[in-house]
Amino acid sequence: MxxxxxxxxxxxxxxxxxxxxxxxxxxxxxxxxxxxxxxxxxxxxxxxxxxxxxxxxxxxxxxxxxxxxxxxxxxxxxxxxxxxxxxxxxxxxxxxxxxxxxxxxxxxxxxxxxxxxxxxxxxxxxxxxxxxxxxxxxxxxxxxxxxxxxxxxxxxxxxxxxxxxxxxxxxxxxxxxxxxxxxxxxxxxxxxxxxxxxxxxxxxxxxxxxxxxxxxxxxxxxxxxxxxxxxxxxxxxxxxxxxxxxxxxxxxxxxxxxxxxxxxxxxxxxxxxxxxxxxxxxxxxxxxxxxxxxxxxxxxxxxxxxxxxxxxxxxxxxxxxxxxxxxxxxxxxxxxxxxxxxLPTPQAPGLTPRFLTPAAEAFPEALNQALRLELIRLYDNAVEIMAHGLHLHRRILFGAEPLESVVERNRDVVAIDLDSQYVERVESLSAAIVGAISRADAKPAEQAEILRTFQDACLDIVTAVKETKHLRPNLTLYVHHANADIRIPYNAMRLAVGNGLRAIDQLRKEPAEHRDTLELEALRVRFEQDDREMSGKIEAMIRDGRITPRMGMSLMNDLRYTRSIVRALAGIGRALFGEADATHGAAERVLGLSDDDISRLARGPS
Amino acid sequence: MKTQKIIDLLDEFLGGERIKRTRREQAVLDLLDKLERKERKLLEKLAEPHDADEIRQLNLKLQVNRAHQEKARQALESWAKTGEAEKSDDGVAI
Incomplete structure (x- = not known):
């Protein structure tokens, strides 16, 4: 439409x-x-x-x-x-x-x-x-x-x-x-x-x-x-x-x-x-x-x-x-x-690169800057798609109102064709970015690491949009559901993704020297804790007849999608809005937490 | 910027991986310093009155901050050990 x-x-x-x-x-x-x-x-x-x-x-x-x-x-x-x-x-x-x-x-x-x-x-x-x-x-x-x-x-x-x-x-x-x-x-x-x-x-x-x-x-x-x-x-x-x-x-x-x-x-x-x-x-x-x-x-x-x-x-x-x-x-x-x-879906021309030109690709520093700018463009497009996918508008999502009340108050369906939006605004630009990375000279090792980080960020953006697409049908169905046992977890998923998007938005507004992209990993730990708590409850809710087995299945699947989105957002934030300097960027990556580290932190002190 | 680039190129040309690693060590030390400052700020904030959710958030940030500090120290320690090994090979202190 x-x-x-x-x-x-x-x-x-x-x-x-x-x-x-x-x-x-x-x-x-x-x-x-x-x-x-x-x-x-x-x-x-x-x-x-x-x-x-x-x-x-x-x-x-x-x-x-x-x-x-x-x-x-x-x-x-x-x-x-x-x-x-x-x-x-x-x-x-x-x-x-x-x-x-x-x-x-x-x-x-x-x-x-x-x-x-x-x-x-x-x-x-x-x-x-x-x-x-x-x-x-x-x-x-x-x-x-x-x-x-x-x-x-x-x-x-x-x-x-x-x-x-x-x-x-x-x-x-x-x-x-x-x-x-x-x-x-x-x-x-x-x-x-x-x-x-x-x-x-x-x-x-x-x-x-x-x-x-x-x-x-x-x-x-x-x-x-x-x-x-x-x-x-x-x-x-x-x-x-x-x-x-x-x-x-x-x-x-x-x-x-x-x-x-x-x-x-x-x-x-x-x-x-x-x-x-x-x-x-x-x-x-x-x-x-x-x-x-x-x-x-x-x-x-x-x-x-x-x-x-x-x-x-x-x-x-x-x-x-x-x-x-x-x-x-x-x-x-x-x-x-x-x-x-x-009547095939019309192939929209899609976003084309604005900064990735043959001239920019000729020099590693210019290429890195062009890649960063293209990735930020890609991310901005992805944010709009994801926010609408979660039935939220960016104006409210990035406003001053506490996110808990934002997701509670804003549950009206935001009509969006996620498939065509993905094709128009994510697919072609992400392909162009990956193409430029694959053509680039990955030497010395430091440059190879930067390129790998950008490639990971690109894949993270694509993953976040695709997982939002998977999440949306049940989200649409359950955010208004009369049964609070199914409605509340789905709103919590919106909250988890919304928290990630808002945290990145706040991060980019800060001066570069004050940014702490590593802090984004606290979002992952928080989601992991909530997820553990919810996963423990699902079986009991099914057993007690508070939700149907089908609802339980949907919930388990959708928690996975949400975890994947939150994980992707933490990676995106660090790659795009973290240290631009190669050495400091590499140092940040050294300090990054693995999935095991996140699980350990979520479990708390043993 | 140009001077830095020349130093980097020279460093690379002369096989000075050590210089780069030293810069990386310095970057990690800078980060560690930043993390420690952040930890102090978080502890100060935690001393103030908050609702349960805010306390949970601050505690999470503190946990993650400390995990990052631990990672930084581990990395520095490991590089220091590697440096010792190199010293014994070429007799050059890092």
Missing amino acids: PACWKSGHCLATAAAILAGAALVSAAAFDAAFARIAAGAAIFLFGMRFMEDGFAALTGGTLEHLLKRFTTGTLRSLLFGIVTTTLTQSSGLVSVVTISFLSAGLIDLAAGVGIVFGANIGTTTGAWLIAAFGLKVDIAAWAMPMLALGVILVMHPARGARGLGNILAGFGFLFLGISFMKDGFEAFHQAVDLSAVTAHGLSADLLFALLGVVATVVMQSSHATLLLLLAALASGQIGFEGALAVAVGANIGSTATAVIGSLGANIDGKRLAFAHLLFNTVTGGAVLAMLGPAERVVEALSAFIGIVDPTLKLALFHTLFNGLGVALLAPASSRIAALLIRL
Whole structure:
């Protein structure tokens, strides 16, 4: 997801452009276009609210539900079916799923499962319309949602605020869609299905195209189905033609997801493509066999006892979506892999060296200075990634507030794509540094030692970022967990890494002659002590049922990652901000503590 | 800086590893001096009233500081022994 989209600037810009378009068109062109533009702006505004709301709720119940209901294809499918049935909008569910994906709450295979489920969930709309002749007026839902949402947004509790944002977001989305539909009323005559009376394959394709166009224009397959069912009930369209229009409506419903994915990250685009793929593949297959499909529906209807053609159409709608899901859902992991191949993560140019030039590489002293400066650049980039990975902002992390209260008070998810950040800001620069070190003349021995120290520091930075990446999923899940036995250790891990980052920050602010990089090793001893204490408790907590064995496993693994990060930070601090003079630097290394020394100190006097 | 570089180059050219080691010994002695000053500061701080966590932090720093001092002394001792060996070889005191 582009940075501007994450921060909401893209949404705000798009909404502002659309609002401007609404003003201009209202003044100069047509009121219908003004409503369409205003509707799109409101829609985007609603998306912003929803993203904020979901971000505020992450770590709590929502994550728990998502984690629970999106593990495995069947659960993801059910999640898609239930949410789409409740919201009556597969487009909306797709947009929300893209938002989940972008926040890293679910993986692509789960997202594909949800989208497939949404295709079944959306068929409940046809049954509702056909059976009751009713459709939920989403604009009528929008107002109470907005009212309740705005009240909750002002609530002091974070969870209530998150819920308020989601409600207001849904309200704005519904209102936006309603505005757009109203605006497109002018096109209703253009898609008057009763005017088309052709037959055969070409007619089926034409009807399907009409379904696509009508749904894209009205941003709702339900609206198309409503028109279609009315036409079918009044005999203005043949049954086979109606089936083709329903297929087209399904394909057209992907437009919302495609539009929603334009500003999303690569996973969002992949998901929108999965949605498009599912609907076009199943739609194409059904269109090719529309005659036999019609006979199957007729036979099944006769068997069940359905006579009403509108209910038969609803049955067809459910059958063909269900068939598509039955065929494609088992392969959702493979589809996700295919999507990753078809839409690869764009290779960002990445950070390039600024100081490591051929001229600098020609002289050992210049090379050493260039390496140090490049490593500090690399570290600064790594710090931002790590801080965000721990859901902390550097301004707060490096502020005056005690770190214990910083980690306790700041637990909102900081959305960051760690993989792409690593590729963009760490991988290429670290490779350039290692390349320069390998090309350098490692003589005399003192220079070889300096180069080795820099190489170790580079690897330490890479390790710290990678381990943060490993730590983040469980950290995100547990820092808000209701169970204090799992929440507290995860916040302690944030504290341990935060302490290391803050200690290095304070160290670099001191004059060089007052710096004591050796003191950073106290952080390692402290973590080692805490780790020993926690490791001793984990088994007992599992035994007493205070945490699940899975939580215990996660905790043990993540303590290892944290130890590795703290160790790396102590090395980085000494290599980059310690003695620049070669002899003094070497003396500092002589005094450095080994892993055994750290363990001995952590155990205390025997 | 240039003078130092010339001395280093001469030292290297004339096989004067001893000079370098002496400089390294001096660097370790400087560090040891710094660590001892730090230890005194930590002890002074520990004498002041603190909460439990602060006392733990200061104690940890003190432990680590002393471990570094121990390492420094061990290194100096070991180099001193090596120096004795060299003295017996070439008769030059370090």
